Amino acid sequence: MMEKPVIKVENVSKLFGRNHKEAVEMLNKGATKSEVLKETGVTVALWDVNFEVYAGEVFVIIGLSGSGKSTLVRCFNRLNKPTSGSIHYKDQAIEKLTQKELISYRRDNIAMVFQNFGLMSHRNVISNVEYGLEVKNVGKDLRKQKALEMIKMVGLDGVENAPISSLSGGMKQRVGLARALANEPEVLLMDEPFSALDPLVKKDMQFELLSIQRKLNKTIIFITHDINEAFKLGDRVAIMRDGKVIQIDTPEAMITNPADDYVREFIEGADKSKVMSVRQVMITPSCIVKTTDGANRAIVEMRSNNVSSAYIVNEKMEFKGMLTLDGAIKARDTKGKISDYFSDDVITINTDATIGDAMPLAANAKYPIAVLEDNKLKGIITKASLISTLAEN
Amino acid sequence: MDIYKFPFQIKIDVEAIDRAVRDFAVTFDVVLKMMRNGLNGLLNATQTLLTIIPWWVLVLLVVFLGYKQTGKIKTGIVYGLMLFAIGIVGLWGLMLTTLSIVIASVALSVLMGFPIGLLISTSDRANRWVRPILDTMQTMPVFVYLIPAVLLFGLGKTPAVIATTIYAIVPIIRLTNLGIRQVDSEVVEAAKAFGSTKSQAMMKVQIPQAWPTIMAGVNQTLMMAMAMVVTASMIGAAGLGMEVLISVNRVEVGRGLVSGTAVVLLAILLDRLSQGWTKEKKEDV
Numbered sequence: 201m202m203e204k205p206v207i208k209v210e211n212v213s214k215l216f217g218r219n220h221k222e223a224v225e226m227l228n229k230g231a232t233k234s235e236v237l238k239e240t241g242v243t244v245a246l247w248d249v250n251f252e253v254y255a256g257e258v259f260v261i262i263g264l265s266g267s268g269k270s271t272l273v274r275c276f277n278r279l280n281k282p283t284s285g286s287i288h289y290k291d292q293a294i295e296k297l298t299q300k301e302l303i304s305y306r307r308d309n310i311a312m313v314f315q316n317f318g319l320m321s322h323r324n325v326i327s328n329v330e331y332g333l334e335v336k337n338v339g340k341d342l343r344k345q346k347a348l349e350m351i352k353m354v355g356l357d358g359v360e361n362a363p364i365s366s367l368s369g370g371m372k373q374r375v376g377l378a379r380a381l382a383n384e385p386e387v388l389l390m391d392e393p394f395s396a397l398d399p400l401v402k403k404d405m406q407f408e409l410l411s412i413q414r415k416l417n418k419t420i421i422f423i424t425h426d427i428n429e430a431f432k433l434g435d436r437v438a439i440m441r442d443g444k445v446i447q448i449d450t451p452e453a454m455i456t457n458p459a460d461d462y463v464r465e466f467i468e469g470a471d472k473s474k475v476m477s478v479r480q481v482m483i484t485p486s487c488i489v490k491t492t493d494g495a496n497r498a499i500v501e502m503r504s505n506n507v508s509s510a511y512i513v514n515e516k517m518e519f520k521g522m523l524t525l526d527g528a529i530k531a532r533d534t535k536g537k538i539s540d541y542f543s544d545d546v547i548t549i550n551t552d553a554t555i556g557d558a559m560p561l562a563a564n565a566k567y568p569i570a571v572l573e574d575n576k577l578k579g580i581i582t583k584a585s586l587i588s589t590l591a592e593n
Numbered sequence: 594m595d596i597y598k599f600p601f602q603i604k605i606d607v608e609a610i611d612r613a614v615r616d617f618a619v620t621f622d623v624v625l626k627m628m629r630n631g632l633n634g635l636l637n638a639t640q641t642l643l644t645i646i647p648w649w650v651l652v653l654l655v656v657f658l659g660y661k662q663t664g665k666i667k668t669g670i671v672y673g674l675m676l677f678a679i680g681i682v683g684l685w686g687l688m689l690t691t692l693s694i695v696i697a698s699v700a701l702s703v704l705m706g707f708p709i710g711l712l713i714s715t716s717d718r719a720n721r722w723v724r725p726i727l728d729t730m731q732t733m734p735v736f737v738y739l740i741p742a743v744l745l746f747g748l749g750k751t752p753a754v755i756a757t758t759i760y761a762i763v764p765i766i767r768l769t770n771l772g773i774r775q776v777d778s779e780v781v782e783a784a785k786a787f788g789s790t791k792s793q794a795m796m797k798v799q800i801p802q803a804w805p806t807i808m809a810g811v812n813q814t815l816m817m818a819m820a821m822v823v824t825a826s827m828i829g830a831a832g833l834g835m836e837v838l839i840s841v842n843r844v845e846v847g848r849g850l851v852s853g854t855a856v857v858l859l860a861i862l863l864d865r866l867s868q869g870w871t872k873e874k875k876e877d878v
Contacts, residue, residue: 277786307788318783322801332787335797383787 204290205252206387206419207276212285214246214271214443220283233442245271246282247443255386258413258420260434262427262466268443269423273391276421277310278302289387307336311380315392317372319364325375326351326360332383343382350378353412370401377409381416390422394429406432427470431455439463451475473556473590478549481558481589482571482579485511491520495531495538498523509567511577512542519570519577522546548572555586562586618745625745632697632751640693648685652676655862662869672865675858684833684855691822691832691859694750698757698818703811706762710769710810711795720770731763735821739828753822753830761818768810772803812867819860833859 215223223242226235233244246268253259263269274280275287278294287294289309297305311332312318319328326347327334333343351360354374364372373393380388394402406429413420424430430437431451438448439462447459455472458464487505489498491514502510508525521542523531531541545566549558551573558581561569568580618625643651652673660669679688713720738759742752776799784794800807826834833856840849 274782279782279785303788303790305788306786310786312783312786314779314783316777316779318777318779320780320783320798320802322804331784331797335787335789335793379787389786 203254205288206255206290207253207421208288209249209251209275210286210288212246212249212272212275212282212287213244214268214275214280215242215244215283217242244443246275249285249443249445251438251445251448253387253419253421255419256417257435258422258433260422260424260430260437261440262424262430262437263440264425266442267440269425269440270391271443272440273312273389273421273423276387276389277306277312307332307383309385310387310389311383311385312389312391313373313376313380313393315395317369317376317396319372319375319379321364324361324363325356325367328364328375329360329378329382331379336383346382347378350382351375353381353415354378354408368401369397370405373397373405374408377412381412386419388418388420390420392423392425395425402429409433427467428474431467431470431475439466452477452480456480471556473559474554476555476589477551478553478555478558478569478571478581479551479578481555481585482581483585485568485570485577485580487511488513488577489523489538490515491539493538495528495536495541498528498538499525499532502528509543511570511580512538513577517576519548519572519575522567522570524567543567546570549581551578555589559586614741614744629746629751632754635697635700636693636750636754639696640689643689643693648680652680655866658866658869662866672862675862679855679858682851682855684836684852687831687833687836687852688855688859690750691834691856694753694757694822694825694830694832695815695818695863698754698761698822699811699815701754701758702762702765702814702818705758706765706810706814707769707807709762710766710807711773711800713766714770714773715795723766727763727766730759735760735824736827739825743828748829750830752828753825756825756828757818757821760821761814764813764817765807765810768813769803769807772806772810773799775806776802808867812864815863815867816860819856819863823856 213224217223217240219240219242223236223240223244226239227244227247231239233247236242236244249268249272251259261269261272271280275282276289276294278297281295289305292301292305294302294305320331323331326344329347329350330343333346338346348357348360351357354377356371356374356378359367359371364375367375373396376393394405397405410433422430422433424433431454434451436448436450437454439446439454441462447454447463449457452475454463455467455470455475458467487501487507487510489501489510489512491512493501498510502508502525510523510528512520512523514520521539522545523538523541524543527541527543528538530536531538546569547561547565547567548570549561549572551571558569562581562583565583568582570577571579571581655676656669656673658669659672660666663669679685709723713723735756738756739752742756746752746755780798780802781794784798789797822830822832823834823837826832826838829835833852836852837849837856840846840852
């Protein structure tokens with residue numbers, strides 16, 4: 201990628217305990233986390249983590265508990281300080297900030313949403329949302345206005361004066377989100393924000409987050425242990441194990457090309473139909489007829505390909521419609537244009553759509569679905585190709 | 594060799610300690626006098642204030658506070674009757690004296706103990722140092738404080754306040770420390786993550802979150818001060834304690850029972866009314 205990363209992580213390691221030197225030597229020789237702990241008593245939370253996060257992307261870090269993901273996310277706002285390595289926010293090295301610079305970095309550039317909400321129970325909703333603005337001495341009126349705006353955005357208008365204890369889990373996390381957004385940070389850290397919520401609320405919140413992201417276009421670093429959540433939200437996903445990053449890829453690439461057995465096992469539980477795009481399953485249509493072709497030509501094409509329907513495109517490959525064999529024969533008999541006999545039964549879908557989107561369409565489709573990109577015909581999906589792809593993975 | 598005997602014994606020169614304390618009293622006479630005058634001023638102001646208030650105003654105040662905290666007018670009236678009972682048996686004046694010593698001691702304890710509690714909550718090192726001192730203060734037989742207190746400040750209410758403060762300051766320190774340390778770590782992290790300075794995090798998040806526990810500490814301090822103030826009558830602190838002491842010395846069971854009951858009633862009142870604070874705060878949470 202040519203654009204500059206917002207966050208750049210270079211060789212970041214975090215060790216807990218004494219005797220770092222020996223631990224580092226062992227790790228350099230490829231020892232595992234448990235071996236190091238046994239030999240030296242040092243807990244390896246992170247080891248040699250490298251990646252970049254770009255503006256406007258949702259970067260998901262996934263791993264089991266103890267994989268170091270929460271430690272890592274706390275390095276971005278220096279709630280944790282890495283033992284070695286460097287994290288850059290644009291051109292600033294986070295580990296080198298003075299206390300004063302750190303505070304203003306936290307106030308202006310980065311905000312965080314916590315797993316158990318981290319709300320202040322002695323304050324009501326609006327004053328929780330105002331907190332970040334309050335500590336940076338924003339005037340009372342302005343911060344109230346900002347806070348109300350954010351409360352509205354997360355759909356909590358009407359409860360701004362309610363005490364925190366009166367809210368449900370989902371509402372609490374909306375407050376957490378509003379509080380983080382009120383600071384207008386460029387980067388949003390989310391540490392398993394939806395893990396404490398029940399499944400239905402979780403789904404709502406994921407949807408909410410995506411729609412807010414569409415509006416605000418923040419750079420989001422999202423921690424989770426739920427692979428479906430990771431694939432649903434993430435533009436890219438980093439999978440962690442024992443403090444190391446094993447693979448960073450788009451969800452689709454991770455499914456089609458897992459780095460190792462651990463990744464394969466991890467993503468086994470994922471609902472692939474929601475991740476894989478229709479590109480993965482589409483096939484090249486065997487029979488394409490141009491709009492300028494006559495009915496006779498269309499019939500010959502179909503017969504020679506052993507099919508009973510053909511996709512019609514213009515000279516720019518733009519999809520125009522579908523012609524069945526019956527339609528073509530009628531056109532020939534009445535000496536009409538083939539465009540008058542296009543079938544209306546054809547269903548089209550965009551290349552960005554997932555297999556999950558295509559499945560209900562395919563169930564009702566008489567003919568294979570046409571896959572379009574910018575209105576150009578890219579391929580078709582048959583029921584058979586859909587089923588076989590899902591069965592394979 | 595006799596296995597039941599220590600091989601040798603060290604004779605601690607306890608008289609030297611006495612002398613040192615006495616010398617200290619002489620050398621720092623000016624400072625001690627200033628402290629004494631200051632404390633006396635505080636005590637007199639408290640007592641004067643309490644004396645100015647007519648008894649029925651105080652009783653009504655207790656009824657009102659009791660009602661406000663429990664929401665039941667009945668409880669308020671019971672509290673009022675308890676205070677009324679102390680007055681009706683002729684112990685009102687002594688009760689006010691005791692109360693003024695308690696109030697002065699608790700004020701001093703909170704004034705000093707709260708900042709110390711905050712300090713040791715933020716520093717593990719300070720905590721390690723202060724804890725054994727607190728243990729000592731709490732377990733040292735209370736009479737042992739009284740001796741140097743008398744040596745340094747003479748007899749009367751001033752040394753009583755000092756001894757009471759030493760004894761009663763411990764819970765406020767401990768519970769402030771505990772309260773701050775028990776604040777949900779994620780909430781503290783959140784305060785930091787939004788760019789709070791250390792003092793902002795303390796003032797806006799940690800202290801308010803720890804408030805119920807801190808108030809429980811104030812309540813405990815109050816109760817311990819109440820217990821100590823009776824003992825302190827041995828060094829000449831006037832009040833209900835003195836009355837108890839006199840009846841013990843003269844073996845007057847009835848007089849002892851009456852004054853002892855007055856102490857109990859006052860203690861219960863102080864406990865219930867101050868517990869009300871913590872509960873009220875907790876409901877906000």
